Amino acid sequence: MHRVTLPSGLEVILSDTVGFISELPHELVAAFRATLEEVTGADLILHVRDIAHPDSEAQRQDVEVILDDLGLGEWLEDRVIQVLNKIDLLDVESRQVLGHRMARGNGQVLASALTGEGLPELLARAEANGVAGVVALEAEEVRRRVPMIASGVKSAILIPGEHVIDPWSAPLAYALQAIANGAALERNCEVVGGAFEDELWRLRTSRGMVSAEVVVNCAGLFGDIVDAIARPPPFRIAPRKGQFVVFDKSAAALVDTVILPVPSESTKGVLIAPTAFGNVLVGPTAEDQDDREKAAVDTATLKMLVARAAEIIPRLAGHPITAIYGGLRPATQFKDYQIEALPDRQWITVAGIRSTGLTGALGIGALVRRLYEKSFAGLKDIANPLWTPVPNLAETRPRPYQQGGSGEIVCHCEWVTLGEIEAAFEGPLPATSFGGLKRRTRCMMGRCQGFYCSWRIAQLAAGRLPLPLATGAAA
Numbered sequence: 001m002h003r004v005t006l007p008s009g010l011e012v013i014l015s016d017t018v019g020f021i022s023e024l025p026h027e028l029v030a031a032f033r034a035t036l037e038e039v040t041g042a043d044l045i046l047h048v049r050d051i052a053h054p055d056s057e058a059q060r061q062d063v064e065v066i067l068d069d070l071g072l073g074e075w076l077e078d079r080v081i082q083v084l085n086k087i088d089l090l091d092v093e094s095r096q097v098l099g100h101r102m103a104r105g106n107g108q109v110l111a112s113a114l115t116g117e118g119l120p121e122l123l124a125r126a127e128a129n130g131v132a133g134v135v136a137l138e139a140e141e142v143r144r145r146v147p148m149i150a151s152g153v154k155s156a157i158l159i160p161g162e163h164v165i166d167p168w169s170a171p172l173a174y175a176l177q178a179i180a181n182g183a184a185l186e187r188n189c190e191v192v193g194g195a196f197e198d199e200l201w202r203l204r205t206s207r208g209m210v211s212a213e214v215v216v217n218c219a220g221l222f223g224d225i226v227d228a229i230a231r232p233p234p235f236r237i238a239p240r241k242g243q244f245v246v247f248d249k250s251a252a253a254l255v256d257t258v259i260l261p262v263p264s265e266s267t268k269g270v271l272i273a274p275t276a277f278g279n280v281l282v283g284p285t286a287e288d289q290d291d292r293e294k295a296a297v298d299t300a301t302l303k304m305l306v307a308r309a310a311e312i313i314p315r316l317a318g319h320p321i322t323a324i325y326g327g328l329r330p331a332t333q334f335k336d337y338q339i340e341a342l343p344d345r346q347w348i349t350v351a352g353i354r355s356t357g358l359t360g361a362l363g364i365g366a367l368v369r370r371l372y373e374k375s376f377a378g379l380k381d382i383a384n385p386l387w388t389p390v391p392n393l394a395e396t397r398p399r400p401y402q403q404g405g406s407g408e409i410v411c412h413c414e415w416v417t418l419g420e421i422e423a424a425f426e427g428p429l430p431a432t433s434f435g436g437l438k439r440r441t442r443c444m445m446g447r448c449q450g451f452y453c454s455w456r457i458a459q460l461a462a463g464r465l466p467l468p469l470a471t472g473a474a475a
C-alpha cells in the first residue's frame, strides 16, 4: 500500500490487488476470494489494463466476469475508473478515438507509465493554435537546460515565447492608461442591480446610479451575480482556489525557467516558476469551494506543494520559504471562458476567466472590441494615445535604488526606496490600503514580511491611508 497526496491536497491510500487471468478455475476464484474482496473496502477502483494488447477488450471482460462471480459486479458499477495504459504504443488515430470517447465522459482515463504521455498532443495543439517555435526536448537536453531537474525527467516541450511578468503592475498600467485617455474609474463602487429601459441601462451601485448604453460585465468571481441583472445567467461561478508557496530568493539559482507538468483537462497543474521579483514559486492547487471571498491556506496542502516542487527540483526540499498565499479563480462549469455579446440587451459578458486571464487580457480586450463593433457601433482608434509607464518592480530591469535619487531605502529586503513609497500615494490612482501599497512597491513583501520596515511604512502612510497599519485588499 502507498500513501499519496494528490495535487488537491487529498490524501489517498493506493492498494495493488492481484492480476487477473482468463478462465480462472472456480477453485482458484475461491482461493483468491479473500484478496479480491479487499476491493469492497475501496472508495474507488482503478482498473488498469494494457490498451495496446490485441486481447485488451477480452481482458476487460475477464476481469468483470470474475468480479461478477464474486458477487461484486453491481457494487462496482459506479466505482470503477478504467485506466487505459500503454497508449504510447497505439497509432495516432486509435488514440484520437479513445481521446474523443474520454472527452465525452465515459469513465476512462488514458495513460502511459513509460513516456509521460500527453506531450505530442500538446505539441500538436500548440502548433495548431499558432504558438510558434515550440519544440520537443529529449531528457538529456532538458537536463542541460535545467541542471537541477530531477533525474527521472523523460522529455519536455520548450516554449520559447513563455515569459514571466509582474502581475501587479500590468493591470495598474492598463487602468492608468485608460484614465489618461479619458476613462472614469470609480473605486469601491459595487453594481447591485439595474434596469434596461428605452435602450439605456440604469445601474444601481453602492455609490449611486450610473447610466450606460452598453454594459461589459467583467465581475470575476461575481460574474454570474452581475449577469443576472441582464438575464438568467447560463453559467455558474464555481470559485477554484489556488494555493502557492514562495521560496526565498536564494532558490533563484536552482531554477530560472517556468516548469509546467503536462496539464490535465481541468487544470494546467502545479508549476514551478521564477517570479519577476527574484523568488521562485510553486503552485497553484485547484480546489473547488463555495466561498467567493476567502482563500484560506492550509498546512497539509502547502507541504504537498513543497513536496511536489522537490520532486521536480530536488534541492527545493527544505529550502527557506518567504511567503504563502491563496487566490480564487472565477471558474464555471465550462472549460471555456464565457465571453458573449447580447445585442438586444446592450450587454457584453466577459466571465469565467478561470486561469491565464492575465496572459489573455489583451487578447480578451481585442475580442471584446470586435464583439462591440459587430453588435453595437464602430470604435475609432485614439490617434495619439497617452502612455503611462509604471514604476519598474521587476528584477530584470534597473530599479530606483540602483539608479539613485530616490531617497532612503525603506524596505531592505526588497530594496524599496522612499521615492517609490511616496509615488504610490500620488497620481490619479493612488494606493488606498497597505495591500495596495505592497503591490505598488514590493515593500513588506520580502524575507522579513515587514518585520523591520513596517514602523517606517506606518509613519509614511499616516494620514494618507484611512486605516492604521493592517492588511487590506489590494487597491
Ligand SMILES: Cc1cc2nc3c(=O)[nH]c(=O)nc-3n(C[C@H](O)[C@H](O)[C@H](O)COP(=O)(O)OP(=O)(O)OC[C@H]3O[C@@H](n4cnc5c(N)ncnc54)[C@H](O)[C@@H]3O)c2cc1C
Pocket: 189, 190, 191, 192, 218, 219, 220, 221, 222, 223, 226, 241, 242, 243, 284, 326, 327, 328, 329, 330, 350, 351, 352, 353, 354, 355, 356, 357, 358, 359, 360
Ligand atoms: C490561483 C490563481 C492562478 C492564476 N494563474 C494564472 C496564470 O497562470 N496566468 C494568468 O495569466 N493568470 C492567472 N491567474 C489570473 C486568473 O486568470 C484571474 O482569476 C483572472 O485575472 C480573472 O480576471 P477577471 O478580470 O475576470 O476577474 P478579476 O480580476 O477578479 O476582476 C473582477 C473585478 O470586478 C469587480 N467586481 C466584482 N463584482 C462587482 C460588482 N457587483 N460591481 C462592481 N465591481 C465588481 C471585482 O472587485 C474585481 O475588481 C490566476 C489566478 C489565480 C487566483
